[in-house]
Structures are given as C-alpha cells and as structure tokens.
Amino acid sequence: MTSGTAQANKVGQGGEWAVVADRVIDGTGAPPISDAVLVVKDGRILQIGTRREIKLSPNTQLSEYRNETILPGFIDTHNHPTLKPIGAEFKDYKGQFYDPDAQLATRATRNLRIDLLSGVTTIRVVGELNFVDVILAAEVQDGIIVGPNIIPSGPRLGPTGGHVWIPEWCVDEPENIRKVIGDYVSKGSRLIKLGLLDESPEKTSYSDDELLAAVQESHSLGVPVAVHCTGEWGSSILHCLKAGVDAIEHVVPLNRNIIDHLKGTKTALSLTPFCYKVAQPQPASYFHYQDFEAVSAKDWMDYNAAVSKDFLKSNPEIMTKDRYFGREVFPALKPWMEAVREAWEAGITICIGSDAPHGVFPLNVEFLVDCGIPPIAAIAAATGVAAKVCRIDQSTGTLSPGKVADFISVRGNPIEDIQTLRDVNLIVRNGVRYEGLSFQ
Numbered sequence: 001m002t003s004g005t006a007q008a009n010k011v012g013q014g015g016e017w018a019v020v021a022d023r024v025i026d027g028t029g030a031p032p033i034s035d036a037v038l039v040v041k042d043g044r045i046l047q048i049g050t051r052r053e054i055k056l057s058p059n060t061q062l063s064e065y066r067n068e069t070i071l072p073g074f075i076d077t078h079n080h081p082t083l084k085p086i087g088a089e090f091k092d093y094k095g096q097f098y099d100p101d102a103q104l105a106t107r108a109t110r111n112l113r114i115d116l117l118s119g120v121t122t123i124r125v126v127g128e129l130n131f132v133d134v135i136l137a138a139e140v141q142d143g144i145i146v147g148p149n150i151i152p153s154g155p156r157l158g159p160t161g162g163h164v165w166i167p168e169w170c171v172d173e174p175e176n177i178r179k180v181i182g183d184y185v186s187k188g189s190r191l192i193k194l195g196l197l198d199e200s201p202e203k204t205s206y207s208d209d210e211l212l213a214a215v216q217e218s219h220s221l222g223v224p225v226a227v228h229c230t231g232e233w234g235s236s237i238l239h240c241l242k243a244g245v246d247a248i249e250h251v252v253p254l255n256r257n258i259i260d261h262l263k264g265t266k267t268a269l270s271l272t273p274f275c276y277k278v279a280q281p282q283p284a285s286y287f288h289y290q291d292f293e294a295v296s297a298k299d300w301m302d303y304n305a306a307v308s309k310d311f312l313k314s315n316p317e318i319m320t321k322d323r324y325f326g327r328e329v330f331p332a333l334k335p336w337m338e339a340v341r342e343a344w345e346a347g348i349t350i351c352i353g354s355d356a357p358h359g360v361f362p363l364n365v366e367f368l369v370d371c372g373i374p375p376i377a378a379i380a381a382a383t384g385v386a387a388k389v390c391r392i393d394q395s396t397g398t399l400s401p402g403k404v405a406d407f408i409s410v411r412g413n414p415i416e417d418i419q420t421l422r423d424v425n426l427i428v429r430n431g432v433r434y435e436g437l438s439f440q
Contacts, residue, residue, distance in 0.1 A: 016041040018056055019426065021065040021409060024048065027072040027383035027398040029376055032415060038070055040405045043431025048399055065409045068425060071379060072399055073121025073406040075386035076148070076361050077270045078249055078353020081108040081115075081125060082132060084287065097129050097166060104132050112140065112147025114290075114359030117297040117439055119424040121406040122149040124353070124390050126193045126226060126249060127156035129168060134188035146437065149406075149429065151390055153226075154189035157181070157214065162205040163195035163228055163327075174213035181217045191226060192218045193249075196240070197327050198231020204239045211243035224391060226270060230328050234258050241265055247389055249353070252331050254339040259346055268349035268389045271340065273367040275355040276330050277318075278308045282357075290359070296439050297359055301422040304360045341372040351386040362421035369418045376415060405431040 017040055024036035026048070037054040039047040047054050056062065082104040083096055099107075115123060125133040137150035157180060160170045171180045181192055194214060196205045206214075218225045224246035229236040234253050241261055247268045251258075254269075262269070286307070294300040312318060312333075323330040344350055352364045361382070368378035387397020396406045407428050412420030427434040 015061075016046065016057060016059070017061040017063070018054075019063050019065055019070060019409070020051060021068045021070045023069050023413065024399060025069060025071040025376065025379055025414070026400065027380055027387075029380040029384070031376070032069070036070065038399065038407070040428075040431060043405055045399060045401055045403050045405055047401060063426075065426060068409045068411050069413055069420070070399070070407055070409050070426075071414075072383040072387075072397055073148075073408050073427070073429060074119045074361050074365075074382045075351070075390060075392075075397060076115065076120045076123045076354050077247070077351045077386050077389060078126050078272050078355050079115070079123035079358075080127065080356060081111050081123070081136060081147075081150070081358075082128060083107070083356055084111070084358075094166065101130055101132060104128075104130075105136070108132070108136055109145050109147075110291075111358040112136070112145065112150075113437075114297065114300065114439065115354075115361065116147050116427060116429065116434065117424065117437060118301065118359045118361045119297075119408045119410070119421065119427065120148045120354075120361050121408070121427070121429045122151065122387075122390070122392065122396065123147075124151040124191060124226075125153050126191070126228075126353075127153060127169075127195070129155050129166075131155070131187055131189075137188070146434070149396075151190050151392070152188055153191040153193045154184045154187060156193045156195050156228075158195035159205045159210070163197050163230075169195070172210070174209050177210055177213045178217040181214060182221065185218075185221045185223055190223055192223055193226050193228070194245075195228040196236040198233045198235045200235065201233040202235055204229075204231075204236040206239075208239060208242065211239060211245075215243045215245055232322075232329060237261075241267055247351075252329050252336075254331070254336055254343065256339070256342070259339065259343050259348065262343065262348045263346055266349075268351060268385075269343060270389065271350060271352050272355040272364075273340075273352065274304075274308070274360060274364045276336070277333065277367065278304070278311055278357075290357075292440075294439055297424055298422045300439065301360050301363055304357065305363060305366075305422075308363075337367075337371040340368070344368075344371075344373050344377070349385060349389065350381050351389045352382055362424075365421055366418050375418050378418065379414065379421075 023032040131154045133152035139145045140147045226247040228249045230252040247270045249270045319334040384398040387393035409426035411423040414420045
C-alpha cells in the first residue's frame, strides 16, 4: 500500500456523512452560505444548506470545521505534472521532456501529491511526451498514486521550429494534423494542446488552414483545443480566435485590442500568472526547501510568496518592462494585471493554471485578487468557471446536490483575506477524504 492511499480515509465511499463549517462557498460566484452543512452519500453531494435547513439522519457521521470555509476543490487548467523547475535555463527545461519515463513518473508522483495538498482536486494537463499523463490519470483514478483527477492531453502539437521546439511534437499540414489528433484521442487524450508563437504582427506559427484543421478534427471527436499563445503582437491569439479554439493559454499579450476581439467569442483565457511573477532560474536551495524543509502546503506557499516578493523588490522593472525568454515573452506585470481586470469586467471567461511550480495554486487565485477581481469571483474562476472550460461542470467545480464530492476546507474566511486559501485542511476528492496526508 502506498503512503498516500494509506492515509486516505475511506469514510463516505459508501454510506452517508456530513461536514459543518462556518461558511460554504459553492463556486458559482454566489455569496457564501453561513453556518453551513454539506452532506455526502456514495461519493456525491446529497444536500447543502444551512444547519437549520438540513435535517441529518441519526446515523450520519458529522465532522465540524469551525472557523473554516468549505469550497470546491480547485481546478488547475494548466499543469505539467512531470516538470519541476520554472524559469530554468531553456536547455535544461526542454531536456526534462527526454528523461526516462520512470523518472518522469517519479517527478509526477511528487508533484501530484503536493498539488492535491494545495487544494487542487483536478488538473488539466497541457503537454506530456509518451502519453505519460494518460497513464498517470489511470493510476490516480485507481488509487495507486495520490493526486488530483487528471484531464490528459498527451503530447503537444506544434509546427516545425515552433514553441519549445521538440521534434516529437512537430506536425505540419492539415491532413497530418487531423491524422495525429485522431491517434491522440484513440490513445486517451481528452484535450488537444497546440503551441504557437507570434512570428510577426500578422502571422503565427501555424497557417489558418492548419489551425482550422486542428479545431475541426478535435471538435468532431468531442475534445476541446487549448493553444499556447505568446508573443509581442498578439497575432497568435487573433488567429486562434478566428479558428474558434476553446482556450488560450498564457495570453501574451493581453491589451485592449485583444480584449475587444475576445468579446462575443466563446474562447476562454487560461492564465498562468504566478509563473510570470517569479520567472527566474531557481537555485538548488529552492527545491531543497520543497523536498526537505517545507512541513506543509501552507509553509511551501508562504515560502514561494516570500520568494516572489523579494524577487519583485530586487527587480522592480518587471512591473513595467517585458522580459524575453528565447522567443517567449514574459509580460510586464502592471499593464498585464490591469488588462486581466479589464477582461474580467468585459465578461470574458477567465480561469487559471499553475504551469509551475507545483503545490502553489492558491497563489494564482491571490494574483487575480491583486488584479482587482473580487475574492468570490476569483474563487469561481478557479472552480466553477474552470469546470466549464474543462467540460466537467456537470460533475464537479461547484457544490450542489448530485455533483461529485470534490471539495476542501480552509482555515479562515477567504472573502475577508484571500491568503487563507493557502491554509488547506480537509481535502475530499471523488468522495474520499484525505486526512493526515503529509507534505513530505
């Protein structure tokens, strides 16, 4: 038995149980429910409401979480489970994809564990060689390893010479793209990920015919398309909007022109804000802290927040100047944050992903609040909205009767202090309670 499954409390996989907390945030953007009760039966939510409203069976096992908030488990829409560094030297970053599958799986096992401990109960994977993520998804589902539910994409697709150029990812010409996508879906991909870069103010890495082929083939097979879009001009984003992609990852640049083009479309923005905030090479001491010193998910998140604060203090130009990483662009934070708020105010669908590092997803929710988005809406972006983007909203993402029991508790009230999201206590995934699960 693995250390993770040994600490999974099987209470509630059958039978009825309930939790009571000071408040419940249901992930829809609605105000919290005070003095709330959530009842679970056979892995699904049976009832939710105030303690006065809910009548419990005498045999219902009740757990109290006073001074805590219950909310849906977070949905991380941009995750690479086998990757470890952020901001590493480009060669080292790309080289990780070529590590043996056993090494990739070992890294992923660690990363998935700390992602779960940060309150993430579902991840959308956006590019793994050799379909490692498809295998990991099955292992998590079967309880072999501990982690969030996984929506696997398989390998990323991109044009020859494109984003993070790896020959195994390169597919050119519409018919080849259609054939490869069909093969991916047959092997278990539930999402197709493309990687694009701006080539000029008018041109992106794929032709319009190639983009349209990818979207049409994916949609005909019932899977969405997410596209890495970064550059100086936004040409990749604009061509993706024309093709009708489902989600744009990273979203660089983001400005009034891009926002105007997004209005009226069904395309969502999958932001990865924290990776831009701390996009510098991490020293060995950084990962030593993660692997040997951090004693809890909150400790690890507090450490990352402090590293980020120190980094911005030492590099104030990051707020106002773009940074270049090969052919990639890390946006100047201040105007990008202002544009994030403007996009949200314009009604554009926004969700968030961690990219890397792992185990710090709530810091991305904090970032949305720093942009000027209200806490209740930022939490919805990380839960209910993300579930719609991932096409899993019929089963999870919000708390209502009939949904799968994917939820967490945090100590405190995140509406008053968004940083309380770092202090995760109870974790429930697929109706299973994970209690006493250690960070190390």
